[in-house]
Amino acid sequence: QTALDYFNQSLPVFRQVGDIRGEATTLTSIGLVYSDLGDQQIALDYYNQSLPVFRQVGDIRGEAATLTSIGLVYSDLGDKQTALDYYNQSLPVFRQVGDIRGEAATLNNIGAVYSDLGDKQTALDYYNQSLPVFRQVGDIRVEATTLNNIGAVYSDLGDKQTALDYFNQSLPLFRQVGDKALEATTLNNLAWTKRSQGNLPEALTDMEAAIALIEDLRTKIDSEKLRQSYFAQNQNAYEFYIDLLMELHQQNPDQGYDKQAFNASERARARTLLEILAEANADIRSGIDPELGEKELNLQQRINATESRRMELLSGEHTPEQANALKQELDTLLRQLDELRAEIRRTSPRYAALTQPQPLTVQQVQQQVLDQDTLLLQYSLGEDRSFLWAVTPDSVEVYELPSRAEIEELGEQFYRLMQNPDYRGESRNITVSPNIPQINASATQLSQLLLSPVADKLAGKRLLVVADGVLNFIPFAALPTPEQGDELTPLLVNQEIINLPSSSTLAILRQQDAGRTIAPQTVALIADPVFELDDRRVTGQTAVKTSDLGRIVVNRSAETIIGRPIPALPGTRQEAEAILALVPGGGAMSAFDFDASRATVTNTDLTQYQMVHFATHGFVSSSNPELSGVVLSLVDEQGNGVDGFLRLHDIFNLQLNAQVVVLSACQTGLGDSIRGEGLVGLTRGFMYAGTPRLVVSLWSVDDNATAVLMSKFYGKLLSQGVTPAEALREAQLEMLASEDWKSPYFWAAFTLQGEWR
Template identity: 85%
Template sequence: MVRQGLLLLFRPGLAITATLLLSSSVAPVSSAQEMDKLSKITGIGEGWVAQYQGSAEGDRLLQEGGQLFQQGTAESLRQALQKLQSAHQAYRAAGDAAKEAITLLGMGRIYDLLAEKQTALDYFNQSLSLSRQVGDKTQEATTLNNIGLVYSDLGDKQTALDYYNQSLPLSRQVGDKAGESVTLNNIGLVYSALGDKQTALDYYNQSLPLSRQVGDKATEAITLTSIGLVYSDLGDNQTALDYFNQSLPLSRQVGDKAGEAVTLTSIGGVYYALGDKQTALDYFNQSLPLSQQMGYKAGEASTLNNIGMVYHALGDKQTALDYYDRSLPLSRQVGDKAGEAGTLTNIGAVYNALGDKQTALDYFNQSLPLSRQVGDKAVEATTLSNLAVLKRTQGNLTEALTDIEAAIAIIEDLRTKIDSEQLRQSYFAQVQNQGAYEFYIDLLMQLHQQNPDKGYDKQAFNASERARARTLLEILAEANADIRSGIDPDLREKESNLQQRINATESQRMELFSGEHTPEQANALKQELDTLLRQLDELRAEIRRTSPRYAALTQPQPLTSEQIQQQVLDNDTLLLQYSLGEDRSFLWAVTPDTVEVYELPPRAEIEELGEQFYRLMQNPEYRGESRNITVSPNIPQINASATELSQMLLSPVADKLAGKRLLVVPDGVLNFIPFAALPTPGSGDELTPLLVNHEIINLPSSSTLAILREQDAGRQLAPKTVALIADPVFERDDQRVTGQTSVKASDLGRMMVNRSADTIIGRPIPALPGTRQEAEAILGLVPADAAMSAFDFDASRATVANTDLSEYQMVHFATHGFVSSSAPELSGLVLSLVDEQGNEVDGFFRLHDIFNLQLNAQVVVLSACQTGLGDSIRGEGLVGLTRGFMYAGTPRLVVSLWNVDDQATAELMSSFYGKLLSQQMTPAQALREAQLEMLASDDRKSPYFWAAFTLQGEWK
């Protein structure tokens, strides 16, 4: 019985452009059994010949044809074709329709490989008719699959899907799991080529366990590479490498050189994306001879193209052209229009860089209709972007605007097809890093300078708003819609189990570092943790797809400048929105009545100053980490740095600041900057901090505030005032475990401890007696029946999980914080790690735990270190605890930007709550007044002590 058909897979890969870097050239995914599987179609090695009573002459010719096919050269394919034609005649003469169908299928595959697609279709259709005539459903499924492959190669993806969807149920009907696995993989490839990466991933994840179940290592390797390519295309390079490194040894194990070549090329593409051009070139040069040896022209074309890409990036444009010129005819020879389009775009990019604009334009205009014909949206977006760059240099700004807007429309559409939050973020970050939105904003500002009355400055602001915190905006809309309501309980249980396994694995990893361990042990645990985090993200994507409320949810769109003026701002508030660019940056100053924009220096200059200022804030000398609390911070050095940064960021709007609340929407390094500590422009030698005259609010995007207000609208005020979790027990040798009391408040002055847990791996975690002091001070302001407090061993995960925090208007965590920039999901707060008997308990309250909270709090205070930080993702800002608590149901948070001092924070928080509860101030007002008191003190005036805490979210 014949098994499944063949795979011949192609994909868009990586390319460089003159100014933008977007996915555009060809790096094909081959069939991991391109040569081997045809031998199964033609029966070689399957032992099926003996099952039929037919022509002995036909059997001999068929077997010889299969052997010639396996040689893989163009000449051997022609010879194989002759053998199969003779076998076909013999079987027809013998009346053996089943074997006749096999030979027709084999001939069709050879014509397909020789790029004679229409002839291939003719033979496949003859084979299909005979398979149906003899009732061979397995053979029918195989042939349908092969017909789909041809239509996919021709760019007719919908017809390809139609054939695959006819093949799939037949394979399932006859229990052909290998054939089912192949067809599922091919369906995934179509969706991937069309830019629907999430759907592609879903099909690959159905295919993979089937190939493993039947022990088909070759198809398993194909699918692993295909999955890796999805992650690579979406910017998650490390996960892509993990999959490629699983695939490569399997291809080598089964002797699949074509599959090996594809995976090597794919690994090279990842290293190229990571900026390691030499390593990329090494992998491409390993791949090329394998493709050439197998006569795999599509793979050869792809690798030649990618080698050209590296030489272009290294500045050797003539060598790049040489490789592109070798790649292009091969793509055309095998009918790979997607590959042809990518290489044409790359050639155009070289000519553009050489200054030959007309030749570049000709190549781009050849590429664009091809990418559209095959439905390759990624290459189409790249080519449109390159056309925009080119037309701008020619002075055709309006045409350039049309092209870049069309490219961004494609990007936006592709983004919405990704259900995974992590992949949506990484894809958007990749697009941002490649410069599409930055170019769009800069082009609009150039048009504004030429036509100041046309509103291009407002369009540039709108583009800036579209380019930031999009995932946060969407998850807040999901929270408002309660998309988890009504989902399958099994999915909830799976999610809970995964979260528990993640916590256990991360705890095990931390414990490992406290003793002797090998690099292999550490790496094994890290890989296990990465896999669990990926599985959790995939499961949450599935929850979104299966949620009726998510299906009905309209994706939120960022607000325009006019909507922000109407819905967000008031007459007392000035919005300062920053956008950092490679050549120049911009600052918009927006009030309810005006939108004005100012040009700032390039990103690199702002980053250098911003990073310097942030480092100064965290210098141990300024933190007073010695036990002598009278250490004098080097305030003049801080002031000099702050003055220079203020001059750069604020002097353009100095005349607009007076009397205004400042709503700051930062970009890049500015997310780390405490604007409250920057001197007011024009304040002279006194260097008056902005805090003195301004209430300052931070937001990841202006649109975020609108959706937070929508989330908060109509909610009833929680019946109780405050829930406090403070002074957990971290170590077995803590005095409280041995029966002694906690550290007395009178001893606090001699203890200088900060609230950072960034050194928790392998080291003791110090107690934080100041957190009890601040919590007890807060309790003194609230009636006993309106507060909940959890100290010592009760300051635990169990307490948080078993307390209905939605009953409290304020939720206060006073403990250590920890931030994982590589895996934001692991960031969180440290609660009690031991119980009364000294037994270890899980006390790490991570971001995924925070997302599961149900809050109705008007404010959440994270009185710990670095709780306002996270992974800095281009296009998202800081991904960390803030978004988790906003998702859980609070419109505002007080968070910190660096490692804060325990005692100083206790003083600040006591003052903050005194003003919040006794003087009925808003959280924004109360925080500012508490910080002003500290600024006026003798021993806390350094901004290190007071400027770390910022208010994120709603100021009202």
């Protein structure tokens, strides 16, 4: 992070004085930092900026170094052949200019590619060519890297003792030069090798030292995005650590290693979310330089404007060059926003005084999170085997599950089948899909895999699900109760189900909510926005009524935003009016039609409302989660286009006092799936803004069905005094019991994230 700060200071100076070679060198250096922090795509962007400049000024050594760096990116991304192509371009250039260090580094990298491709002997040949050169020029760091690489080859070849010898040579060298990241890598390699020899206690010692280094380095990164990418690239270390602890548990079942493994699992997930929620509680923006706040607002406006231009461009005729230019401009602005927010953190007096929140231990989870009616199901997926912890206030049990690949295959199949538009039932005048037996078989298979180990613990319990990987996409409510014979009863029938990104998240949400004054007003409703110029409301006609549509099916996904008209959602008006009818006089704010706008949301004091309800289209950007959001009115009363996209970075700036936020739109529970973080999307934005619980969706939901579900949900919530979790379950049960809406397609997409109390 400090390196990045200095490079970002020097870059505009080189540009100011016209030193394009210095500029290119700095661009490559910035790329190296991003590569080290795990953001390979941004690294590649910087290298691709510097490479033509080196060629322009005739700096063939700089060109060769950048070619090697690009090769490293492709190698890390898994494209070994492209990596080899770049190395083979740079190697003769290093030889041409007599740069023996650059030549040796490239030989080392070529060896790594051959090792990854399984040709261990060729890899060894390349490493043995580069090692004496690094010793000759006194480059201790890269000498240590090569020793480590040679050790890895011998380990793969089965010669574990020789591998240990090489690792033990490299470790003190990394410590000598202070490279903590590669020290952690070597400790990890030592742990793997010692475990394979059956020396589990020493392997555990090495692994705990490696994890401590990773965690220490992670806290030195101020950028939220880079902290996530760095953590993601180190998830294999946590996965191995958990697996090692579980092997020790199997050998010594009374030593508490299963609980340590749970603690490791909790340390490995949603850490950035935990930290930003702590920042929200500390109000770290208080007292920052107003100029930084102004810069942030300006950047957000430029991002929104640029993304709008990009979508407009893509909806018409355009060249690939035009689209790419706008994408690069947008990526640059998003990167600048991330860097600016890192600066805001660094310079905030309250952030400096903020203690980094620590994940809870299993004992703390039992004491602070759970109650006697709640069973925590926490999943951790691994390459060779996965684990499920079943935790109550009084007990901790752990079960071994199949590999990540097997669970992913079943999970992806089930998720795909659940959102199949054909799976809707005869009452919708749509032919019942012939895939229903396949859907039921998939659901049963997944349930047996994920839930059968704890079948005897489910009765009478609320289920708190902390998922991992593909399981974040699974509607557990629609899975059949395990081991029940031929009759498939959805888990929903007997269980209230809550989802969380981590157990520790709930504890900090409760801290955020503690002592908060209940908002005086009941609900703020934003529904039925105007999306298109040909909408009847623009031309002065009356709004479309749900009854006008008959059996036409419309969903609330904005996937069609680019290049196609955005359909109106008359069901959202029906939904909001049904909710309004339940609210005592004066207790609601409603914004329909043109008023269902971004301006209304950002200019209304939402802290006055106990509930905030968005009924509109949702959209998800998995490549840039910051651009995900909900679509509000895109047209004003005069027919002028307006910015109606409420994006994630806008949501972070909202101030809420809501007990629940309902995102009655498509895919609002999704986001970018980042290892170690889970789904990075709208949920964390609203939690940061001040709500402890959200109702969100996992796929593209049907407009009419969602209107019915939400009417039932608020009916329970407002008239029966139940919790949002109870209200959602009861509403879904009524849908399940009806002929029109019994298919899980209509009701199972919605889940409750956060606090159940």
